[in-house]
Amino acid sequence: MTSNQTGRLIGAIFGLVFVAANAGTLPTVAAVPLRVLAVVSFVALFIALRRTRTTPAADESTGTVTGTAAPKRFGRGYRLVVAAEVVAALAGFLVITRVLHTPQASVAWLSLVVGLHFFGLAAVWRMPSLRWLAAAMTACGAAGLALAACGASLAVIASVAGIAPGALLLGAVWWSLRTP
Numbered sequence: 001m002t003s004n005q006t007g008r009l010i011g012a013i014f015g016l017v018f019v020a021a022n023a024g025t026l027p028t029v030a031a032v033p034l035r036v037l038a039v040v041s042f043v044a045l046f047i048a049l050r051r052t053r054t055t056p057a058a059d060e061s062t063g064t065v066t067g068t069a070a071p072k073r074f075g076r077g078y079r080l081v082v083a084a085e086v087v088a089a090l091a092g093f094l095v096i097t098r099v100l101h102t103p104q105a106s107v108a109w110l111s112l113v114v115g116l117h118f119f120g121l122a123a124v125w126r127m128p129s130l131r132w133l134a135a136a137m138t139a140c141g142a143a144g145l146a147l148a149a150c151g152a153s154l155a156v157i158a159s160v161a162g163i164a165p166g167a168l169l170l171g172a173v174w175w176s177l178r179t180p
Helices: 003-023 028-051 076-099 103-124 130-149 154-176
Strands: none
Touching (some): 028 154, 076 103, 103 130, 103 154, 130 154
């Protein structure tokens, strides 16, 4: 599996987790179909990713052969972005739960941080197309925080800041597999 396929697989896994974990806040009649759809989407993506063939010398951001080695996806820049994401997420969780006493905002905070981390990955990986996903996920997280501040139900917050970002992640991976 190439680093490009691995990155897509990571995105699909997190998309599945976002949907599956947050669907539990909804009534069973909605939660079960959402979870089934997420699992079916993930399995189909996994199969599609395994069937995708790329050459090691291909520029993974454009799919064109450059004659040089493919960019290093999971190098120092990636590790720095992920480390900043983890620190921001943990610090935010502490503030949300211990200072603000609004644990229902946790999923929104996580979506906001994950969305922002995609801006970093877009820069590190030189993949401007990730900015769309970053903006959409960040918006979902910000909307979820606003909903939590207004006292919205956990189901509403989880739908906006958990299920929608999960669908965005799964959709972004599907979109990345399209043939030009």
